[in-house]
Amino acid sequence: MSQSIAVDTSSHHSSVPSPEQYRDALKRATDAIAPVWPLDQWIAVNPWWGLKHQPIEQVSHALSRRAGQPMTMPAEFYRNAWESGRVTPQDLQQALRQGGYAYTEQSLMSYLATPPKPVTPLRSAWDSLAGHDGFDPLAESCASYFDHHQQRWASRAVPSLYHFWKTAAQHDLRWPKAQRQALQALPDDPTAAVEQIAEDWALTPEAFEALAHTLLLRVNGWASWCQGIGWHTAPQQAEAGITQLAAMVLAWEWIGVDQLTSIQQSEWFAQWQTADAAITSPHEALWCWQHAYELGYQRALAATLAAPSAEPSSAPKVQAAFCIDVRSERFRRHLEQATPTVATLGVAGFFAMPVADAATGPERAQPRVPGLLKPAYRVGLVAAPEAGRSALSKREPAPKRAPREVRAAFNLHSGGNNRHCLGLEAD
Numbered sequence: 001m002s003q004s005i006a007v008d009t010s011s012h013h014s015s016v017p018s019p020e021q022y023r024d025a026l027k028r029a030t031d032a033i034a035p036v037w038p039l040d041q042w043i044a045v046n047p048w049w050g051l052k053h054q055p056i057e058q059v060s061h062a063l064s065r066r067a068g069q070p071m072t073m074p075a076e077f078y079r080n081a082w083e084s085g086r087v088t089p090q091d092l093q094q095a096l097r098q099g100g101y102a103y104t105e106q107s108l109m110s111y112l113a114t115p116p117k118p119v120t121p122l123r124s125a126w127d128s129l130a131g132h133d134g135f136d137p138l139a140e141s142c143a144s145y146f147d148h149h150q151q152r153w154a155s156r157a158v159p160s161l162y163h164f165w166k167t168a169a170q171h172d173l174r175w176p177k178a179q180r181q182a183l184q185a186l187p188d189d190p191t192a193a194v195e196q197i198a199e200d201w202a203l204t205p206e207a208f209e210a211l212a213h214t215l216l217l218r219v220n221g222w223a224s225w226c227q228g229i230g231w232h233t234a235p236q237q238a239e240a241g242i243t244q245l246a247a248m249v250l251a252w253e254w255i256g257v258d259q260l261t262s263i264q265q266s267e268w269f270a271q272w273q274t275a276d277a278a279i280t281s282p283h284e285a286l287w288c289w290q291h292a293y294e295l296g297y298q299r300a301l302a303a304t305l306a307a308p309s310a311e312p313s314s315a316p317k318v319q320a321a322f323c324i325d326v327r328s329e330r331f332r333r334h335l336e337q338a339t340p341t342v343a344t345l346g347v348a349g350f351f352a353m354p355v356a357d358a359a360t361g362p363e364r365a366q367p368r369v370p371g372l373l374k375p376a377y378r379v380g381l382v383a384a385p386e387a388g389r390s391a392l393s394k395r396e397p398a399p400k401r402a403p404r405e406v407r408a409a410f411n412l413h414s415g416g417n418n419r420h421c422l423g424l425e426a427d
Helices: 019-031 056-067 075-083 089-099 105-113 136-145 161-169 177-185 190-201 205-218 220-232 234-240 242-258 262-273 281-306 326-338 416-421
Strands: 318-323 342-347 355-357 377-379
Touching: 019 190, 019 205, 019 242, 056 205, 056 281, 075 105, 075 281, 089 105, 089 281, 105 281, 136 161, 136 220, 136 242, 161 177, 161 242, 177 242, 190 242, 205 220, 205 242, 205 262, 220 234, 220 242, 318 326, 326 342
Parallel strands: 318 342, 355 377
Antiparallel strands: none
16 A cells, blocks of 8 residues: 655646656666776776766756766866966967857956856755755665675565665664655555656656756765666666665655655755756856866877987886776876886786686685676686596585696686686686
8 A cells, every 4th residue: 555745746747747757767867877896896987977978068067956066176276277377378269269168268267256156956855854864874774785794683685675675664763653654655666666756746757857866866876886786797686776776765755855844845846847957158167167277288298298208317126017997097106106216017907818716616716807797717726536536527626725826727728628627617
């Protein structure tokens, strides 16, 4: 049995959109979240990967509204760059020509002198309620659900993240009874729960998309983790993917809206109906300054690359080789800045041998491949077969102290029996 929160939405819409329109809107909101990988398979991902199909100015404005995180620096930053000569008049004129901005140098200077007020971020219902921890309860539930044998008390297995949260909340006495009853009244199926919430609010699909994305950004770390499941652990996507978390944040907001006064509810609905208002001209000026700032960097970089390189006065005392990877760059940069006696090199770190190292036992094999790839072979040592028994009938994990040089000595092109003797088997 379900229960609707009574809110007057008659002035907020002219016709109720279909469930399919809301599902499409929710899909766009969840697709805007970038995935992350486990630490042992970490991959550097642009946090705004899911918005790559949109113009950067539009993305920046949306993030300013939905997360309070613009993608440009504040006006003071560019004013300092201009006054210090980091951005030159030539850079600014070139930016105006390339970007087609409707400004002059004088109007851009006036903008820096008296910049407009920052964009007002969208507010969750919980932002208007005193004495609450916002979206922390959802983060706690995710931490419990995705725990991998780190808790003293193991959580009982449940079919899905949404169901786990809904069930656990009924036993959490930190929740007022009315909140627990409201959550319990929602359908157990997350899709049905989202449809009921969307019908109760009757927002436009565009406003519903902005709302869902804004709420997911409140728990962006867990949202990214749930999104990543669809990439690295696809079989778990239905039970623990981002649609489960999306149902949770919408249900949590639904409970929060019910606690607002009628005036607060009207303000809450009004802000979402204008959530995607067009970028105002004054804030677009920051992108012209950002364009000029980047042109200044390119100019300085080109001059550095064109200048003849100085020969080192002596051989480095330490030479460290790193994988050619954006994650390694910061280590290389700081090492070389720490002392001139250290030099670093970039080398290839993967040689197209997709293996998992089973030295500590087949059940704990460690993949030795980039995160986006899956090991095709398992590598390790096995004990010599007993007399009269085939190596095919008895395979044991290697001793934990076996030398790595021995473990690495295998032939990918050996025959089937040799593969099993060496512990090399296709997954």
